[in-house]
Amino acid sequence: MIDFWLAAGLLLLVALSFLLIPVLRSRRAQREEDRTALNVALYQERVAELQTQQEEGVLDATQMDAGRAEAARELLADTEGVEAPRVSRLGKPLPLLAAVLVPVLGLGLYMHYGASDKVELTREFSQAPKSMEEMTQRLERVVAAQPDSAEGMYFLGRTYMAQDRPADAAKMFERTVNLAGRQPELLGQWAQAQYFADGKKWSDKVQALTDEALKADPKEVTSLGLLGIAAFEGERYQDAIDYWNRLLAQLPPDDQSREALQGGITRATEKLVASGGKVAQAPAAKASAVLKVSVDLAADLKAKVQPGDSVFIFARAMSGPPAPLAVKRMTVADLPLTVELGDADAMMPQLKLSNFPEVQLVARISRAGKPTAGEWIGRSQPLASSTTAPQTLIIDSPDK
Known part of the structure; x- marks a missing residue:
């Protein structure tokens, strides 16, 4: 943390300089103003002496004018280079008071709203704890600092x-x-x-x-x-x-x-x-359903499709929700192909092939890439979801 406080102290000194430098400059200006006032007083005193000597007949009018001009030149020489007096609306006490209150107030606000504890925690967590107790103490401080x-x-x-x-x-x-x-x-x-x-x-x-x-x-x-x-x-x-x-x-x-x-x-x-009891056997797990299906395109449709058109191959329940039970997506360029549809391809855990006794296989070509609507389709006859024999599906009809 010492490097953090050094950086904070340096920034504080920079901030205080904006308050103290004007105060120091005002003191210098005050000394210059005092010296100018003294020169003016000496000039007035010199002119008064010349007037007295003229009244006593020691000086004539010409000598009087020459003496006054000489005194004026001396006053001008003494006041050259002196800056114009500055008027401070705030006065001297307020900047000095601010110079004291700024660091005190800043420190107080930081200790209340700041994140020095989080900085220290970050530093601590950069090193591995030496014991479980030390880890616990660190986590307790994290919870306290970040509730x-x-x-x-x-x-x-x-x-x-x-x-x-x-x-x-x-x-x-x-x-x-x-x-x-x-x-x-x-x-x-x-x-x-x-x-x-x-x-x-x-x-x-x-x-x-x-x-x-x-x-x-x-x-x-x-x-x-x-x-x-x-x-x-x-x-x-x-x-x-x-x-x-x-x-x-x-x-x-x-x-x-x-x-x-x-x-x-x-x-x-x-x-x-x-204790005389008997261990109940767990019910046998239901066998996973897997349907193997070969999909091809009717000969008269091959010129009407594009290689990038999507092909959706899925199985749906004959009696049950309309959502597909198992789905795979391919393209026309992949045809002909053979795929397996099983419980692993289920869209939702509760909608598995093995949960429905009778299903239908469907293959749909959709240029827009939508599984629910397309241009051409092929459907199978209803079959048991436990069927193990390979199935063949031909896409040969417009999708209505």
């Missing part, structure tokens, strides 16, 4: 959790939610901190937070893990297994927490069996 920083509060909450301070963490996550909105991840973190802050006692508040988080995002990992822990502590081992299996499905294959999570599932299974 509207949701990011700072979030990281401080995570740090409190790492230091086994769940009550403080719950407060930080609550403030974060108030600033950043009720995002599923934040709700899950808040619920977890509140659960441990309450001594691992499940409460209506924690239940409401986890319910809200999973309603917005059924794959929210913190809420799934927390519900599994609460179920295990409450000896609801089947629920714990179900929640942890859902969480396990969200983790990457190389995630280090998979081993610990799998160990928890194993312990819950053992306890369930030891």
Whole structure:
């Protein structure tokens, strides 16, 4: 911070110079005015002596005029080069008072509205912390200096959790939610901190937070893990297994927490069996639907299309929403071609091929690039979404 204060002091001196220099110049002008007034007084005294000598008959009129002219020349010589007197409307005390008040007032305003604490924090964060305590202190100062920083509060909450301070963490996550909105991840973190802050006692508040988080995002990992822990502590081992299996499905294959999570599932299974229960098998996942379709253009249309015209290939439900279930976009230049339409091509998660038993394949050429309207189209007969045999689709009709 010393370089900052040196720069601020230098700027302050520059500002004060605009106030003090006129004051110093006015003092010099005052001395010059005093010397001029003295010369004028001496001149008047000299003229008075000459008049007395003339009255006494010592000087005649000619000598009197010559003496007066000589005195005038001396006065003129003494006053040459003297600047015209300056009139100060402010007076001397006001600039001097301003010179004292400006730095004091400026310092006070900066300490109140300034950002010296943020400058110091920026300097601190340029260096790695030496301990978790030091990191915590830095984050606490960030939150104090920037009370509207949701990011700072979030990281401080995570740090409190790492230091086994769940009550403080719950407060930080609550403030974060108030600033950043009720995002599923934040709700899950808040619920977890509140659960441990309450001594691992499940409460209506924690239940409401986890319910809200999973309603917005059924794959929210913190809420799934927390519900599994609460179920295990409450000896609801089947629920714990179900929640942890859902969480396990969200983790990457190389995630280090998979081993610990799998160990928890194993312990819950053992306890369930030891208590005379039986592990319920998870329902088999529905097989993903994949339709393989070859698309070509009728011979009589090849001269009417352009290579850059868009070709939309999609499947839509025979009974259900009109929106396409799976879509791929190509161009006429790509024809003929073979593509696969499956659940991975779904436009919306709830609109998958596997969710509808019967579909229709459609290929549309649209010069304007619009999937809903075009110039030519080809349609298939209705077929089961579980069909595995390759399909052929010919674009041969005007799109009406």
